[in-house]
Amino acid sequence: MAKGKKIIAAAAVVVIIAAIIAAAAASCASRTVSNGEAYARYFSVGQGDAAVFVWDSGAVLFDAGTNDSEDKLVSYLRAMGVDRLDAMVLSHPHDDHIGGADAVLHACDVGEVIMPSSSGDEEDEEALFTAIEDEGCPLYEAKAGDVYEFGDVKVEILSPLSYTGDANDDSAVAVLTFGKMRFMFTGDIESDGERALLDAYGADALDVDVLKVAHHGSSTSTGEEFLEAVSPDIAVISCGVDNDYGHPHAEVVGRLESHGVEVMRTDRDGAVTVYTDGESVYTKK
Numbered sequence: 299m300a301k302g303k304k305i306i307a308a309a310a311v312v313v314i315i316a317a318i319i320a321a322a323a324a325s326c327a328s329r330t331v332s333n334g335e336a337y338a339r340y341f342s343v344g345q346g347d348a349a350v351f352v353w354d355s356g357a358v359l360f361d362a363g364t365n366d367s368e369d370k371l372v373s374y375l376r377a378m379g380v381d382r383l384d385a386m387v388l389s390h391p392h393d394d395h396i397g398g399a400d401a402v403l404h405a406c407d408v409g410e411v412i413m414p415s416s417s418g419d420e421e422d423e424e425a426l427f428t429a430i431e432d433e434g435c436p437l438y439e440a441k442a443g444d445v446y447e448f449g450d451v452k453v454e455i456l457s458p459l460s461y462t463g464d465a466n467d468d469s470a471v472a473v474l475t476f477g478k479m480r481f482m483f484t485g486d487i488e489s490d491g492e493r494a495l496l497d498a499y500g501a502d503a504l505d506v507d508v509l510k511v512a513h514h515g516s517s518t519s520t521g522e523e524f525l526e527a528v529s530p531d532i533a534v535i536s537c538g539v540d541n542d543y544g545h546p547h548a549e550v551v552g553r554l555e556s557h558g559v560e561v562m563r564t565d566r567d568g569a570v571t572v573y574t575d576g577e578s579v580y581t582k583k
């Protein structure tokens with residue numbers, strides 16, 4: 299009888315420990331964020347893109363950097379206490395956006411992957427799709443007009459509107475809304491992609507507060523008309539120090555500055571964090 303009680307007690311301890319671990323896992327993303335607050339962190343992953351939006355009860359990753367930076371990205375997420383992602387949105391299948399996605403899938407519990415069906419870098423795609431299969435993670439095609447809701451956060455997919463065959467222009471452009479604030483993630487769309495968005499939605503609907511500048515600040519993107527439409531308060535350029543492409547191009551930085559936009563750069567500033575309380579956005583707390 300006493301032995302039986304001991305076993306029941308031990309089982310109860312195991313259940314309690316499991317419940318504590320589950321609760322800790324569920325709240326991991328919230329360790330540094332109070333209710334009603336959130337932040338977007340644009341990681342310094344060299345010549346690539348990777349940003350995570352974290353709020354009190356969840357997190358969404360937008361792009362996963364390069365294969366070379368995947369260990370760095372995973373350790374950044376771990377250091378932030380993020381081991382569960384509601385979703386990983388991949389803009390397009392080029393190495394500098396999906397290279398680290400397989401490592402993230404293995405390291406974190408990823409609710410779903412959302413990405414366009416264009417083709418890009420075969421080796422990285424293969425690693426990604428193998429990881430998706432190994433982890434049993436649902437995969438959804440990014441379709442213009444789709445809206446994903448994760449508690450206090452809404453993610454709208456604006457593109458691809460149609461496939462042009464150019465993986466950059468066929469990037470999934472996503473707008474995340476938290477409270478009244480809107481964060482746009484543009485992948486590597488270029489002028490044709492920007493034109494398509496303007497034609498499909500009109501300038502007013504593209505208005506956001508924070509812009510991840512398309513294509514690492516290349517002058518083939520962030521045209522005057524598109525910039526006037528999105529009219530961000532803060533723009534973040536993700537590019538490598540002294541990269542081979544000369545990104546960001548001076549004319550893009552100039553265009554942003556002439557619009558009074560606060561420009562942050564991962565090559566110069568390291569990881570960039572934009573905070574929000576749902577009413578405003580700011581780079582310093």
Ligand SMILES: [Zn+2]
Pocket residue numbers: 346347392394395485486513514
């Ligand atoms: Zn890129």
